[in-house]
Amino acid sequence: MIRNGLYIHIPFCKSKCFYCDFYSVPQTSLKEEWLDALMLELQREPAFLGTGRPVLRTVYFGGGTPSLLSYEEFDRIFGNIEANFDLSVCEEITIEANPDDLSVSYIEMLRRLPFNRISIGVQSFDDAELKAINRRHTAAAASEAILECSRQGFENISLDLMYGLPGQTLESFLVSVAKAISLPVQHISSYSLSWEEGSVLYSKLHSGELQQASEELSEACFFGMKDVLEKAGFEQYELSNFAQSGFQSKHNSSYWDGAFYLGVGPGAHSYNGLVRRFNPPSLKRYIEGLKQGVDFREMEELDAATKYNDFIITRLRTMQGLNLPELASLFGSSMQRYCMENALVSLQNGMLEQFGDWLRLTRKGLFVSDAVMSDLLKV
8 A cells, every 4th residue: 555645744824822832934035946946855855765656645834834825836846746746645745734724715725735635823812812922813813714624514523622831720721622522623643842942931940030830730631632532533553643533644654554655845854674764854955965965965775773762652643553563574573572572561550551462651651652662662
């Protein structure tokens, strides 16, 4: 089965959210030069996924803020994709969007393009919480954007929520969760706030202006959300992702299933089973590198230990877990024994369970998954 994915990083924002550490610039003065460079990369790099015109199962426009692009810019990108890749069996084409960009006319424009999935960065339905992280939209605007996407025919709508925000309580977070499931959405991603070095929130934390949410509050938010969403018919299929039946993100699932993907744009990552590649998180370096045709990327060749560790981390993120016969087939019976020997403590204390040929996190292990996984890694 073809599982190749294409990720396109749009490195522009109207303003930077206080928590964000994804590469983006809060201005669009270089957008035309970036687009020219992106066209060159799309033409030159399909071979990363194999010979000929690679067959794509998914395409994902992320950022940054993809919803800052115009119809003409999207149309140019899609034309280039169609010229260099095979989209004949492509199942999912996603665009990330900010709620305040989703006017009636903008959604109408998106519907004329090949997008069949939209992921909306809501983060919270509480205006004070949105203001604390410098989001541009209001709760009301987010609700209306989702409703308008549904009215105009989007049948696969995802939204993002965050917990651990400044000033957020368990009660206010669960109000946001309840609001989310009252809207016509089929998928919800939810993440704990990360205090990333270099972000505005990180500076405020270390100046004493803000305090980090306690682990107890974050855990209560996670499990409170999980219980509410599952009662409402959303299945947790990965640590941070919940979906109604048939609406799991095919693109994101490919990362956890070990599929190959090409990332284009500044800051984008690529993987083909042999190497992991990183575009520089610099718009100017990206543009100049493609103009001059020089090698500007970082590359990591994957040895056996790294491939094993990747397998453990990606598979255990899913609720299905990791398949023990697959582990033995890929890495040998000795590595399967190594995994199970190091899993023994977590199996005994109820953080992991073995279910037939599968090893997976229990409910008890979900919130401490990083620690559980680390015990199984090859160092």
